[in-house]
Amino acid sequence: AQTVTQSQPEMSVQEAETVTLSCTYDTSESDYYLFWYKQPPSRQMILVIRQEAYKQQNATENRFSVNFQKAAKSFSLKISDSQLGDAAMYFCAYRSASFGNEKLTFGTGTRLTIIP
Amino acid sequence: GAVVSQHPSRVICKSGTSVKIECRSLDFQATTMFWYRQFPKKSLMLMATSNEGSKATYEQGVEKDKFLINHASLTLSTLTVTSAHPEDSSFYICSARPIAGVWETQYFGPGTRLLVL
Numbered sequence: 001a002q003t004v005t006q007s008q009p010e011m012s013v014q015e016a017e018t019v020t021l022s023c024t025y026d027t028s029e030s031d032y033y034l035f036w037y038k039q040p041p042s043r044q045m046i047l048v049i050r051q052e053a054y055k056q057q058n059a060t061e062n063r064f065s066v067n068f069q070k071a072a073k074s075f076s077l078k079i080s081d082s083q084l085g086d087a088a089m090y091f092c093a094y095r096s097a098s099f100g101n102e103k104l105t106f107g108t109g110t111r112l113t114i115i116p
Numbered sequence: 117g118a119v120v121s122q123h124p125s126r127v128i129c130k131s132g133t134s135v136k137i138e139c140r141s142l143d144f145q146a147t148t149m150f151w152y153r154q155f156p157k158k159s160l161m162l163m164a165t166s167n168e169g170s171k172a173t174y175e176q177g178v179e180k181d182k183f184l185i186n187h188a189s190l191t192l193s194t195l196t197v198t199s200a201h202p203e204d205s206s207f208y209i210c211s212a213r214p215i216a217g218v219w220e221t222q223y224f225g226p227g228t229r230l231l232v233l
Contacts, residue, residue: 043154050221091159107159108158
């Protein structure tokens with residue numbers, strides 16, 4: 001079974017600075033998807049960024065980018081120019097690419113605080 | 117795009133009653149929807165996978181007779197908590213996977229807070 005580990009329960013960053021959230025996973029599969037979701041105080045889960053394992057290029061979405069290291073099974077999220085609205089719980093998630101196996105396996109989350 | 121709604125957003129009920137929660141994909145069709153439960157300050161726990169036109173697949177330890185799931189159409193899935201008890205109080209979140217487009221991604225509803233007295 002796949003597992004996702006987020007070793008940082010809490011992180012804080014000064015507004016406008018850069019922060020990196022860590023995520024590692026364990027799988028025997030070669031093809032899969034990785035996601036970062038954000039859950040602000042409203043508790044609405046919002047997709048931040050998505051990475052296909054077969055793509056070597058790291059995904060980017062505006063101020064958000066990932067460092068995907070397939071061999072190391074690492075998938076960290078970098079937030080540049082942090083803003084107050086970035087304060088939230090961030091969950092890393094894994095999904096198999098196998099047909100019929102659509103479950104998302106979530107990490108335990110990292111609570112990000114933005115310091116004004 | 118990819119908006120998922122849930123109704124109600126919060127509900128308070130008496131112990132022993134049943135509560136129905138609706139999950140709708142507003143701008144896309146979804147053959148598969150998912151129901152999660154989230155305890156305070158915890159991660160999401162998958163309860164079941166809902167497939168349009170067929171029976172839901174429940175995760176180990178989830179009582180299918182207590183948490184009834186019906187995926188009536190390509191845009192609607194419902195979760196009914198039957199004979200609710202205080203220990204069923206939780207935050208329930210649904211997600212939907214589009215048929216077309218970014219099919220590998222789940223989009224989440226805003227959640228339903230259930231309090232059983």
